[in-house]
Amino acid sequence: MLVINDDAEDILALQARLPSSVNVMVASQFQARNLTNFNYDVVLLDNDANNRKDSKGKETLEVIRRENPNVGVIYTSFQPGHVPVKVYKTQGVEVIRTDTLPQILQNRFGLQMKAAEERKEISPDVSLILTYNDVDGYPTGVYSQGKLIVVSGVGRAYTAAKQVLADKVGEIYQNFEWRRDRDLIKNIFVYDGQNGEDYPGQAAAGLGHDLRMRVNLVACSCDWGRKIGLKNSTYVNLFQVECGGQRSLGRVADVILGVKRPGINYSQMNVPQEFILNQAERYRI
């Protein structure tokens, strides 16, 4: 088989699970685009769209199909809902979520895949709250030695919501080293109101993709149908809160930091405590 992926970690993780009898060739997206021979039993092609960049896999797929119209391609992404439509429409291509790959190879080719390696468990302890509005009681900043990072606007953003969110997401991406830091993140909460339109959902799905985890979308009831659509097409949890989200996000922050305020029943929150205190579901090979 030919494995095309720019993420060396993913390649190593896959190789560690494959039986040694399987002949594996590996190529970066760039290398693969210069190949002319794709005569393999199967090509495993990754979407490689990290850090909000365009999908590299889509381009590589065009080269593969030009050189070889028939070779079977399993196309992987940690967020299949964000894979370009053109990929889905290409003949002989199956799009799957990356972490399901070992099981699919086992079923399809009868390969006896090895068990996943025990990871040296770093226990992730950083939670991130992202909103274009503000968070009750918690201005933008880092709390409790990095246990909580709040990235927020100032007051209600209203029509500036999209711009505020775009700026904030840009800041996060500038300050974060995904490969190194992603294991540290325990949970992410993104507010999705009305003024942000598709932007918060895209931010949530994008962060989920890059961190390989299920992100919590904390949303008001406006445009609820759109938000349900997002939940169905991407791997996010969806919780309904008040318009603006300030109060609910403030309570989420309280729970993260173990702060109790009088008159608040923390056991009855729109975002249940288990989703705040337990670590998010993660996807890995």
Ligand SMILES: [Zn+2]
């Ligand atoms: Zn609303």
